[in-house]
Amino acid sequence: MNRPQPVEKMIEIIKRLPGVGPKMAERLSYHILKMSQSEADKLIHAIQVAKKVMKYCSNCYNFSEQDPCKICSDMTRDHRTLCVVETPQDLIAVSKVKEYHGLYFVLGNALSPLDAIGPEDIRINELIKRLENASISEVIIATDTDSKGEMTAVYIAKVVKTLNIKVTRLGYGLPVGGDIEYADEVTISRAIVGRQEM
Amino acid sequence: MNRPQPVEKMIEIIKRLPGVGPKMAERLSYHILKMSQSEADKLIHAIQVAKKVMKYCSNCYNFSEQDPCKICSDMTRDHRTLCVVETPQDLIAVSKVKEYHGLYFVLGNALSPLDAIGPEDIRINELIKRLENASISEVIIATDTDSKGEMTAVYIAKVVKTLNIKVTRLGYGLPVGGDIEYADEVTISRAIVGRQEM
Numbered sequence: 001m002n003r004p005q006p007v008e009k010m011i012e013i014i015k016r017l018p019g020v021g022p023k024m025a026e027r028l029s030y031h032i033l034k035m036s037q038s039e040a041d042k043l044i045h046a047i048q049v050a051k052k053v054m055k056y057c058s059n060c061y062n063f064s065e066q067d068p069c070k071i072c073s074d075m076t077r078d079h080r081t082l083c084v085v086e087t088p089q090d091l092i093a094v095s096k097v098k099e100y101h102g103l104y105f106v107l108g109n110a111l112s113p114l115d116a117i118g119p120e121d122i123r124i125n126e127l128i129k130r131l132e133n134a135s136i137s138e139v140i141i142a143t144d145t146d147s148k149g150e151m152t153a154v155y156i157a158k159v160v161k162t163l164n165i166k167v168t169r170l171g172y173g174l175p176v177g178g179d180i181e182y183a184d185e186v187t188i189s190r191a192i193v194g195r196q197e198m
Numbered sequence: 199m200n201r202p203q204p205v206e207k208m209i210e211i212i213k214r215l216p217g218v219g220p221k222m223a224e225r226l227s228y229h230i231l232k233m234s235q236s237e238a239d240k241l242i243h244a245i246q247v248a249k250k251v252m253k254y255c256s257n258c259y260n261f262s263e264q265d266p267c268k269i270c271s272d273m274t275r276d277h278r279t280l281c282v283v284e285t286p287q288d289l290i291a292v293s294k295v296k297e298y299h300g301l302y303f304v305l306g307n308a309l310s311p312l313d314a315i316g317p318e319d320i321r322i323n324e325l326i327k328r329l330e331n332a333s334i335s336e337v338i339i340a341t342d343t344d345s346k347g348e349m350t351a352v353y354i355a356k357v358v359k360t361l362n363i364k365v366t367r368l369g370y371g372l373p374v375g376g377d378i379e380y381a382d383e384v385t386i387s388r389a390i391v392g393r394q395e396m
Binding site: 034035 | 210232247249
């Protein structure tokens with residue numbers, strides 16, 4: 001017996017979500033079928049509301065209920081420093097740090113030649129436009145420290161430097177609370193290079 | 199910065215789905231935000247259609263577009279044999295086997311005292327009613343072979359026997375295509391007990 005067509009269709013669409021394999025999609029679909037109608041309505045409503053209300057901020061490309069977003073329109077912040085991140089989730093992580101009071105720019109992606117993600121997919125033109133129209137004096141690159149993030153950082157740095165703007169990258173080193181025994185060689189070597197006087 | 203409330207709400211609701219942790223819920227939510235509106239509409243539509251169209255068959259409790267379902271109303275099948283499974287997914291798995299031509303009954307759950315899932319949560323009353331009203335001569339128990347499934351099998355067998363109906367359980371042994379070297383002791387011991395003449 002095959003699955004009924006409406007179930008098959010739901011599984012097929014849920015399977016396209018990131019990190020969801022065929023088995024997981026099946027499990028989620030049957031769970032949704034088992035849900036009460038009111039629970040399912042809540043799920044649908046939450047998605048519909050979020051899709052309707054959340055837009056891209058035309059300055060920083062974070063998701064926001066207003067444009068420009070709260071951060072971009074907050075005049076108490078330092079409007080001369082721009083932190084470049086890959087995703088809105090990364091922005092949330094950096095924004096929890098009290099040391100940073102500047103603005104943000106969300107690339108939306110990291111360069112990845114193997115996945116055919118090139119410069120045109122990481123909002124490089126939007127970033128250049130932003131830097132040309134605003135008086136930014138420092139760009140802090142906070143992309144991931146994996147190979148895609150590194151490649152992206154190098155590329156962004158090259159572009160930003162041509163605009164005569166200072167570029168920095170988040171410092172490398174040992175994560176706080178970490179165990180040196182388990183740190184990898186590359187991280188330790190970066191931590192030695194970036195050692196600080198006590 | 200906290201996440202905007204509509205995003206927070208979507209994450210909170212998606213987090214309740216089985217096998218979805220907080221990070222996964224965040225990832226799925228931001229993916230949905232990034233989706234085009236038409237893609238998001240497809241997702242919502244697939245869920246809405248499936249929820250609207252798929253109902254429980256009042257005979258076997260599988261999800262179906264009609265009641266009784268196609269299997270229960272198929273008079274070419276053997277209506278004297280009933281295969282009891284935990285979930286609709288298990289039913290699909292068994293139904294792919296050509297050797298079985300009987301009917302099904304979906305418990306919806308397995309007994310699990312630690313999760314407070316007792317006999318009233320596995321449709322035991324519905325099963326008894328079904329057995330009393332139909333002329334079933336054999337019940338084949340096809341619950342999982344983990345501890346919950348075993349416990350459920352033992353319980354169902356006890357109940358079915360009081361109705362003077364033959365009860366069988368799927369045979370234990372080595373999975374086909376398996377490597378004896380990697381089989382666990384319990385499985386090998388069951389395979390020896392269930393050995394067959396060649």
